[in-house]
Amino acid sequence: MDLLGLLTDYTLRNVLLGAALLGVVSGVLGTFAVLRGQGLLGDALAHAALPGICLAFLLTGSKAMPVLLLGAGVAAWLGALLLLWIVRQTRLAQDAALGIVLAVFFEFGLTLLTVANRRPDATQAGLDRYLFGQAATLVGENVIVMAVLAAIALLATAAVYKELKLLAFDPDFGSSLGFGVGPLSVALTTLITVAILIGLQTVGVVLMAAMLIGPAAAARQWTNRLSTMIALSAAFGAAAGVVGALISASASRIPTGPMIVLALTVIVVGSILFAPARGVLPEWWRTRRAAPETPA
Amino acid sequence: MTPALEVRDLTVVYRDAPALDRATLAVPAGTLAAIVGPNGAGKSTLLKAVQDLVPRVNGEVRVFGVPYRQARLRVGYVPQRTAVDWDFPTDVLDVVLMGTYGRLGWLRRPGRAERETALSALELVGMRDLAHRQIGQLSGGQQQRVFLARALAQQAELYLMDEPFAGVDAATERAIVDVLRGLRAAGKTVVCVHHDLESVPDYFDWVALLNVRVIASGWVSEVFTPDRLAETYGGRLGLLTRIGMA
Numbered sequence: 351m352d353l354l355g356l357l358t359d360y361t362l363r364n365v366l367l368g369a370a371l372l373g374v375v376s377g378v379l380g381t382f383a384v385l386r387g388q389g390l391l392g393d394a395l396a397h398a399a400l401p402g403i404c405l406a407f408l409l410t411g412s413k414a415m416p417v418l419l420l421g422a423g424v425a426a427w428l429g430a431l432l433l434l435w436i437v438r439q440t441r442l443a444q445d446a447a448l449g450i451v452l453a454v455f456f457e458f459g460l461t462l463l464t465v466a467n468r469r470p471d472a473t474q475a476g477l478d479r480y481l482f483g484q485a486a487t488l489v490g491e492n493v494i495v496m497a498v499l500a501a502i503a504l505l506a507t508a509a510v511y512k513e514l515k516l517l518a519f520d521p522d523f524g525s526s527l528g529f530g531v532g533p534l535s536v537a538l539t540t541l542i543t544v545a546i547l548i549g550l551q552t553v554g555v556v557l558m559a560a561m562l563i564g565p566a567a568a569a570r571q572w573t574n575r576l577s578t579m580i581a582l583s584a585a586f587g588a589a590a591g592v593v594g595a596l597i598s599a600s601a602s603r604i605p606t607g608p609m610i611v612l613a614l615t616v617i618v619v620g621s622i623l624f625a626p627a628r629g630v631l632p633e634w635w636r637t638r639r640a641a642p643e644t645p646a
Numbered sequence: 647m648t649p650a651l652e653v654r655d656l657t658v659v660y661r662d663a664p665a666l667d668r669a670t671l672a673v674p675a676g677t678l679a680a681i682v683g684p685n686g687a688g689k690s691t692l693l694k695a696v697q698d699l700v701p702r703v704n705g706e707v708r709v710f711g712v713p714y715r716q717a718r719l720r721v722g723y724v725p726q727r728t729a730v731d732w733d734f735p736t737d738v739l740d741v742v743l744m745g746t747y748g749r750l751g752w753l754r755r756p757g758r759a760e761r762e763t764a765l766s767a768l769e770l771v772g773m774r775d776l777a778h779r780q781i782g783q784l785s786g787g788q789q790q791r792v793f794l795a796r797a798l799a800q801q802a803e804l805y806l807m808d809e810p811f812a813g814v815d816a817a818t819e820r821a822i823v824d825v826l827r828g829l830r831a832a833g834k835t836v837v838c839v840h841h842d843l844e845s846v847p848d849y850f851d852w853v854a855l856l857n858v859r860v861i862a863s864g865w866v867s868e869v870f871t872p873d874r875l876a877e878t879y880g881g882r883l884g885l886l887t888r889i890g891m892a
Contacts (some may be wrong), residue, residue, distance in 0.1 A: 385734065509753055510752075511755075512747060512750075512755060513747075513752065515744075516744060516747060519730060519734050519744075520725065520730045522694070522699050522725055523723060523725055523744065523796075524744075524747075525697075525698070526699065526718070526723040527718070527744075527747055527800075528719075528748060528751075570735065573735060574735045574736070574780045574782070575736070575737070576735050576736055578735075579735050
């Protein structure tokens with residue numbers, strides 16, 4: 351298929367739009383998550399979404415996207431609540447709590463997935479696609495749902511931009527000004543959950559964390575301004591999404607998630623190695639030039 | 647006259663051990679006040695508990711006679727410099743602008759007026775030339791001045807400062823003392839967690855000696871005595887001998 355054919359192809363257009371939307375939203379929200387040191391929160395919440403997807407299908411018998419997304423959103427939210435509860439009520443550290451939520455919800459999700467796949471009405475294009483993503487299955491209505499979710503998430507983020515910046519940089523000071531850590535954490539967690547919902551069909555639950563962490567980590571290498579970092583992160587996310595989706599769509603039966611993450615890895619590694627001010631290689635070069643001649 | 651800060655029976659418990667035990671004190675308005683005590687005495691906890699940043703088991707906090715929540719905008723805060731990640735992608739002016747966020751409230755963005763406020767605050771701490779410097783490139787003393795400027799941009803009446811002199815160079819220390827005296831001259835009240843006992847009589851009018859409990863509080867000339875200090879520091883007199891007070 352030639353390039354023009356690719357771009358006018360209906361399926362491919364949906365795939366590209368879906369992947370780009372996901373990249374932008376996860377890039378923007380991932381920036382705040384990464385700066386707050388909460389990159390892995392998204393990982394736990396994404397895995398926690400799986401049992402919600404399966405339960406929604408088992409209860410309604412429907413595979414309609416809004417139904418499954420609702421289930422996913424509720425489950426991810428319950429995961430977030432459980433996480434908060436564990437951190438508050440026990441002496442476990444946050445990373446241990448993240449591990450528990452991720453493992454428990456995901457195991458439960460896999461069990462339900464097996465049950466769901468045994469049902470007579472489970473067709474071949476089953477719920478498995480939510481594990482690693484299968485963007486080729488996106489139809490126009492799915493993309494519209496994703497676009498609406500993306501618009502809501504981006505507008506909400508823009509509205510509380512200054513508050514989220516405070517939360518990421520100095521939550522205690524923000525709290526002393528009256529911007530409570532509690533409400534803002536809930537807002538950020540909710541927005542991250544929305545980003546996960548957008549990514550379910552494209553990259554799937556297993557690799558979603560990479561879409562939240564990768565673009566932001568790469569963007570940080572190139573700039574010292576938060577606004578620029580957010581824009582770059584969105585661009586990196588979208589680029590990885592589009593490239594990965596193209597590779598996945600060009601050969602049948604390649605899941606989209608791994609291809610997108612592969613494209614993202616190239617961006618991240620390149621940024622870590624070559625970014626002028628913070629990159630490993632420029633830094634090595636500067637040190638080498640600054641060092642005095644080694645005596646023989 | 648109504649005290650600037652009034653704390654009554656403030657108790658904070660971390661895990662099982664009390665960090666603050668029924669702390670009670672009243673800082674007179676228009677003074678420079680120090681809170682001193684050994685490590686783990688609950689000095690930072692006191693400043694945090696006053697501002698609802700840590701949960702308190704018991705106690706009451708009044709600022710200029712009204713509950714803290716109603717007086718939030720009249721309180722400026724300088725947290726410990728080490729409380730934040732200075733590799734955060736932002737510049738000096740942007741951090742100082744955060745001081746204006748409280749008055750702006752939710753959703754409103756800082757504009758030209760807030761920028762002017764922030765630049766004036768930077769002028770006061772001698773950092774205006776560095777307004778656009780990336781914060782990761784600042785020295786410890788400069789970081790401390792940025793935090794001080796951010797609190798000044800709050801345009802508060804009571805300032806709570808957590809170790810503003812910790813790890814700063816001599817020039818920064820003088821600059822900060824000048825700012826504090828300027829605040830007092832303008833009728834503001836400053837409460838500092840402070841480590842250097844030697845400089846207490848020089849810098850401060852009022853002092854609270856804290857070791858989980860408030861051992862004593864009042865004018866420096868009256869309560870900053872060797873026996874009270876010995877009681878606060880658990881009789882570690884070597885320290886007091888060294889500063890020539892025992």
